Amino acid sequence: MEDKPLTERLLEQLRHGTAEFELVTPSIPSIPAPALPRFPSPFLCGSSSRFFARIGWPSGGAASPALQKVESFSVQKITGDGRCMFRALVRGMAMNKGMPLSPREERDDAADELRMAVKEVICDSDVERRQHEGALVAITVEESLKRYCQRIDTSDFWGGESELLVLSKLCRQPIIVYIPEHEHAGGGRSASFIPIAEYGSEFSKASKNGKPRKAVRLLFSGKNHYDLLI
Template sequence: MAYNKGTSLNPREEKDDADELRMAVKEVICENHKERLQYEEALIAITVDESLKRYCERIGRPDFWGGESELLVLSKLCHQPIIVYIPEHEHTKGGWGSGFIPIAEYGSEFGKGLKKGKPRKVVRLLYSGRNHYDLLV
């Protein structure tokens, strides 16, 4: 999101921003029962693999890496459209191709005309397998 605003972050600022976003997800999912209900799709994604209690313990740790459920929450919480891609060669027969294929989209309603403010630039992420995402620029 900082990149889309033209802001450059040093590694420390990047870590601090990531920690802040992780804590925002934790607050919504783990600490606010009323607000949690607005993120049913994320709750389902979380509880497929583990209990909500266990998830809430893990997300509080600084070594926690987010995945689909966190993208679901953050897109809605930050009014941020997010598109996740995979390398084309992973999808095409024979392993050739140099482009990217979109595999998931979150918060698309925030990339179009909004009632308040202007549309948000899409955050584009490259899915590198097993809950690892890189910024795609």
């Protein structure tokens, strides 16, 4: 019997939870690093490592130009209370609008408004959930939707890639996630950072539906923590 097409086999493995993938080494001449560090899937503060995809760069061995560039920023430290991703995102959006937040406002906005906005989309509305299939796939590869909806209802819920997928659309907000260059290179320290993921890039350009938005830049460290880059 002829083998099933690769795409069909992958979808079947994902559906039954048998697919196991990993991040593979890119070939980027401008950055002499042996491999990207391994990340939890999705990018979660405090998550344990578990892989469901072998992810490489596009054919030809090169990443997109946007993900090859080493950039320099200042780091704003974010409180590591389990809300780090939400805190960093809400602070970044407020700074882009020239609206400084108090620690209490940052905590309440991060814990309540952003987290609960994701819950309403993913857990409380079948119609809206269907508009975020990428986030839903990322969630249900790791756990059941029911379990996810129980966890996101708690104030110390760790946000990551699934939530960034949703929030970038809900807030019409470009978001870029970076890692420190020294983590990519496997040693030493550096004030430079490498972009590894981008969400909501369509909102960085002016359109009929609104003005261009300035990106919020999040720093994901090897300690499973998010800070803000400015």
